[in-house]
Amino acid sequence: MQVNGQRYALPAPGRPVVGFCMDGTSQDYIDAAIQAGCMPNWKGILGDPEALSFAAFVQRNAQAQLSRGTHALVTSAYPTFTNPNNVGIMTGLPPSQHGISGNYYVDDEDKPVIMTSAKLIRANSIFAALARAGVKVTIITVKDKLKTLLSHELDPELVRSGNVRCISVENLSRANTESLGVELGFDAGSSQSFETALNYAASVSKDLSEGRRAPDPYHPHASSYAIRLGTRLALDAMRNEPQGRSLFYITTTDYIQHAHPPGEPEANALMQELDQAIGQLHKAGAIVGMTADHGMNDKSGFNGEPRVVYLSDELQTRCGLVDGKTARVILPITDPYVAHHAALGGCGFVKLFKNASAGAQPDLQHIMKTLRDIPGIYTVVGAQDAAKAFDLPIDRIGDFVVFGDSQTALGSSRTFHAPQLEEAMNQRRQGGKFRLRSHGSMDEATVPMFVNRALNPEVARKLTTGKGRNWDLYAILLNGIHPDATPATY
Secondary structure (H helix, E strand, C coil), X not given: CEECCEECCCCCCCCCEEEEECCCCCHHHHHHHHHCCCCHHHHHHHCCCCCCCHHHHHHHHCCCCCCCCXXXXXXXXXXXXXXXXXXXXXXXCCHHHHCCCCCEEECCCCCEEECCCHXXXXXXXXXXXXXXXXXXXXXXXXXXXXXXXXXXXXXXXXXXXXXXXEEEHHHHHHCCCCCHHHHHCCCCCCCCHHHHHHHHHHHHHCCCCCCCCCCCCCCCCHHHHHHHHHHHHHHHHHHHCCCCCEEEEEXXXXXXXXXXXXXXXXXXXXXXXXXXXXXXXXXXXXXXXXXXXXXXXXXXXXXXXXXXXXXXXHHHHHHCCCECCCEEEECCCCCCXXXXXXXXXXXXXXXXXXXXXXXXXXXXXXXXXXXXXXXCEEEEEEHHHHHHHHCCCHXXXXXXXXXXXXXXXXXXXXXXXXXXXXXXXXXXXXXXXXCCEECCCHHHCEEEEEECCCECHHHHHHHHCCCCEHHHHHHHHHHCECCCCCCCCC
């Protein structure tokens, strides 16, 4: 099968391919959980019971055995947000080719456009192509906004064929009698469909939320539910269709990572949930991979106050540009889930209006230099240079791109973000404390890549020399497994 110029092998009969995208998970989360004893399966598959970190594994990797798994650090797509990276994994391509540069962009009429429509995607879906080739494909996400994008090319006829289902935990949390059976892929025409699906959902969430519904996206166990549901559906597929070809994509939410740094009990519990899923699937014989869409950094000062550069305010004060009149500031992290991040991230796009200053064009180089001099700004890059350096779609990033440093978030105006910060604080405040943790900058681009099998030399060399990208996940899982690899026993 060929998609976007890349050939993909089909999953082997009876051996599901399961990919996890752990939203907001840098290697620090893995290391802290290993040190806390929460990831015995991860350690066992990698075959180094003494390894407590990626660095320790690399030291042993030169003599990797064919009965061991693979672990490396790879680079995510820029900017380091959810949409560009999940669409990258779905297409196997960078944003410059698939077209999704964030949650928002500015169109040709200088208006902000939300990027949750699959119509904005400029490449083909690996998942849809596999389903058309007869593979049973299951996509599970926490948020509905991502389900819309990941449903790209999943036309009604393909869905009716039974070869694909795209499930949102958010929708399961509020599903009615007509939609729950359809969402989980049970026979919609059966009178028992809803009750069967409801009981199935309840059995997954029995210790994760109250009642018989799935947890909502702000529930601390929403990601755990997605992991458990995907794992159970994969194990069911192996049991019910022992010779079937199937592929799973399970992508979580980063609510825990926004609220808790590596090593806190809540973060370790989520990593333990992932580890248990990996262990179950590995022992059943599945091919399992894991990566992340981006990392996460603390962006608050010593006093707990968020460290933010408000771009609209700075452009008006320093350059005389008024947001919405002579320029447009777009924060590509912006989405309806403001309690995660208060719409404050590490990247911003700025577009200058053509009719600014009564026909006079603003001095682009002067504006960029002015912003670069502000403490907390890491760099400001013109659109052409940014598109080339960061593999971005040039028509969807404005006139220039602003990146904050690792400890600073970017906003539009202080007034705009005040209520969103208050909502985030009210949602996440624990013991009277709140710290802004967010992503989007260049410093959240390094993420883990884990596979429970040894890889062929070419793919292994790419990963171990720093050339791996997270959008290679399914190229690795479908094409990159060493032909003589055997499952680790531990």
